[in-house]
Amino acid sequence: MRILLFTGKGGVGKTAVSAASALRCAGLGKKTLVISTDSAHSLSDCFEQPLSNEVRRIAPRLYGKEINVYDEIKHNWGTIQNYLSIFLRSQGIDSAVSEELAVFPGMEELFSLMDLREYSAAESYDVVIVDCAPTAGTLRLLSFPDVIQWYMERFFPIERKLVKTVKPLAQRLWSVPLPDDEVYASFEDLYRRIEGIKEILTDTSLCSVRLIINPEKMVIQEARRAFTYLHLFGFGVDLVIVNRVIPDDVTDSYFSGWKKTQKERLREIGESFSPLPILTSRFFPHEVVGRTHLLRMADEIYGDRSPADVFCREEPVKISGSDGHYRLSLALPFTDKGDLDVWLRGEELVIKVRDQRRNLFLPRALAGLRLLGATFADGQLTVEFGGDEDAG
Template identity: 30%
Template sequence: MRTILITGPGGSGRTTVAAATALRAAGEGTPTLVVGADRTDTLGAALGAATGPEPTRITPNLTAWRPDAAARFREDLTAFQTRAANVLDLLGASRLDAEELTPLPGAEELSLLRAVRDAALSERHELLVVDLPPTPRALDLLALPEELRRYLRRLLPPERQAARALRPVLGRLAGVPMPADWLYETAARWDVELAAVEAVLGDRRTAVRLVAEPGPAGADAVRTARLGLALRGLPTETLIANRVLPEAVPLHGLLAQQRKALAEWTDALPVSPVAHLGHDPRGADDLAALAVPGVNTGHPPVEWPVVDRTAEDGVLVWHVPLPGAIRDDLDLVRRGDEVVITVGGFRRIVALPSALRRCTVAGAALRDGELRLRFAPDPQLWPR
């Protein structure tokens, strides 16, 4: 399944663009599912038909869905209490009833990610369009699967499950109870679910469409979004320049800002201007009037190649694309077989490619929107 993730700064019209993208693909004969993330039915308002926790057929080829994060949270926590019944009874803890549970921060994000996973694994649709939250929340959301899997592996390493027979003995020696099998089984199940989400996000058929109004605020938001997405290895397929004013409008200051932003964007990535309709688009006719781009078959993945320059310079060079990055905002730390990259308020811990794990860091440079990390082979680890 082809997946298109759509985000942009708040108020940029990303939900409208998501609805228009899905409607166009469905009109061209592609079975399409559009998933919304907002609590209020902004997606339904754009489509001209109410959407909710159950998939709703909008047209013969278009289905809309807004997952219910509260219901999913109640189901998950109720199941967790059932599995942890013995521990809760030992602690004397009283269980929470499903009716009194309200979602905790992050529950909506997890619900949306699982909905994306479920939709991508379904064979009923060929295209999945996801209306993500505004850009800052969307970038945190896209980072969540990898970060949670990392935490799980550190807190409950899978290899410790092999010592099940020794746990009672170890518990007596340590004087503390050892984690029960159900805890490892729960962690393993979560790891599988998060891995499935990561697989969807990392699929070469998955790409991001940014939505922004051409102007100073939109230009800043796009620069930030491109950097955050690149650090996550997600390709920006196109930038939807939304609500573009016609040149005949007598607003010379706004038109000048618009031209400047469009020129800057066009030099950096594919841009698809969408004209301002003069009102908020509502319903199929208005959405059809928006010239959103069609859906292609795929997009080249973001590559982080390692180039062998040992013959010329004695080093291996790791190329990491970071468009818009500033040297003063960049910080790098190697920790064992990982490197911690912090740039522009974003942070990611990345496992080194296998060849670089046997090397020492020889330097780094940021040029033309690309970080180049130089590694010198460690003679004690490399064969002669």
Template identity: 25%
Template sequence: MALILTFLGKSASGCSTVAIATAKKLAASGSRVLLVSQDSTPSFDALLNMPAQSFPTEIEPNFELVNLKSSQLLSEIWTEFKDLEAKYLKFPTFKSIYGQELGILPGMDEALALNALRKYQEGGTYDVIIYDGNNTFHTLRMFGIPGILNWYLERFRQIFTESDLGKTLVPLIQPLISTILNTSWTLDDLDKVSSDNILQEGNVALKDSNRVAAYLITTEDKAAIATAKYFWGGAYQVGLSVKGVIINQSSELSVGKYFDFGQLESFSLPKKVGNNWKPLIEALPDFLDKSSTPLSINIDTATSQIKIFLPGFEKKQVKLTQSVSELTIEAGDQRRKIYLPNSLTGKVVKSAKFRNNYLVVSL
């Protein structure tokens, strides 16, 4: 299974430059690398002195580059859907609608990119896949899709199964589902949907820093530092592990003086001069290091205490709400759902305090 790497930082902090240097470093060491860009501007073209294609193209030995085009990805998925429909249904409904006729709605870019990454990862062609998105906000939203969709599925599944509309529609859609999946299906089966599916697998993958990991990128600019810390907490809100911080265009002497990223290891990168990538490549961390990252959640049932790793935020920036069986943590622009074990279900939150980048909740 390929390792997926991504970089989080303020615009113009050098994420694309670091992504390219990382690809060069790993490819030179023997890893088969795919650098995935979703940047519609010609920035990669300028950095690599060659156009980025919409299909994987070899740049150097072991190093391929692809630029994702949302309109093309949508057309490919729509074609696959119509092929399945024609295969399983006697009278296909969407055969006269073509992917080229469909526009890209807000949010589609992230979903299409995540699906593309999944396909590349499962293809077995690459050891490392490096993702460089349009910006970090979109990247975090993309990696948060499995958790968010699982959340929506749970909410709407309950509404659907309990509503008169759901009970009315089931007799109509059951034959269709049975035909497509070649299996029997009832309303009660909806309760099993989220226990073993691609969304659940996505959540599991995100929690394993040896399968999906991120590094923060910043410069010596105060706004870039503050933004990197903000994205640090945002990453853990969507379940994405951060393994280190790369300080771009800096000197080693300035790292300890100006930066405070807690237990994160910092790496100083010199400024790139011309087309000379060697100094950057030599200064980069060992991205294949198997060291663990802090646990995002630690639930101690004996003390009725939950520790949530939430770096980069202050208590006043965090909103905590509770239902009978779950907690919702709202910080930055993300919401995170924490499901309580049976022994803590029904207990009321007594206190919530910040300690060493953890939100400690006592029930």
């Protein structure tokens, strides 16, 4: 099975590209499911077919689902939600609002993760494509398993014991309703369903993340940030898709400024995301809706290739260390030490190999530090960071 996650800034074409990729996979004979986690669903508009929280058939071998967080909660998480709304009501929040509040941000993402785990265990599909919420949501989605595991391991067992022993007393003293065993059982069930998701998502031959961008400054900037953080979490980003590129055969003078800027941005994209392959789709003279347009978009992006391929198997950037001293390492195969140059520029680490440049956006922990030195051995570049920039 392959899991493909498509993410990018709002409006860049994630849903269109996800739908086009899914249609192409199904056309290649793969049983394909496309899921949308964004609460502003537009997958159904794209396919011109209604979709719902239940898996529905869209075309031969193609299935779709739009995650509805309220339905999912009713089915899977009723007990916890009940508790949360009783708790919120006890705090003086009226019942309609408390029901709304018991759905916290990121739940769609959480449910889609649980789905992925089930589909992967059951081998129900050859390809599962996830049309993710805009980038920030995806990063949250992908850090979820780590965050929840952390809480569960440290807090949950102690808390449960504590509540068992002190509950009769505490309940008399506090006005806050304490969770009962049923609520805890639901939490444990949730935890069991989340366990193992991280392994699935970071198995790069199983799961690939794809960045969708437009050749525009702010879109590229957000994607570079995402690229760095995805690497940090250990996810396999294997492809950049640049959507809405104005084709050469457009000669209208109205677009000449745009074409010039896009050329420049495409060069920046090459430097920012190398060694990832970069595929492009033209700016069509119409919306990308319906089978014909979606298939044309898939042809444009993938040519003869299958969206389910692994497009790049590069080792993610690794960062180790703590307390203001960090080591960043990345693989640079086929490089000679003499051809290599490394320096800091603002929040970026610039790595130059002969006439090729790679600009790596640094995560927050490293961005304010000084570059202490760099070593290169066995195809591996290691860069040391430490000390406050101000202190130096």
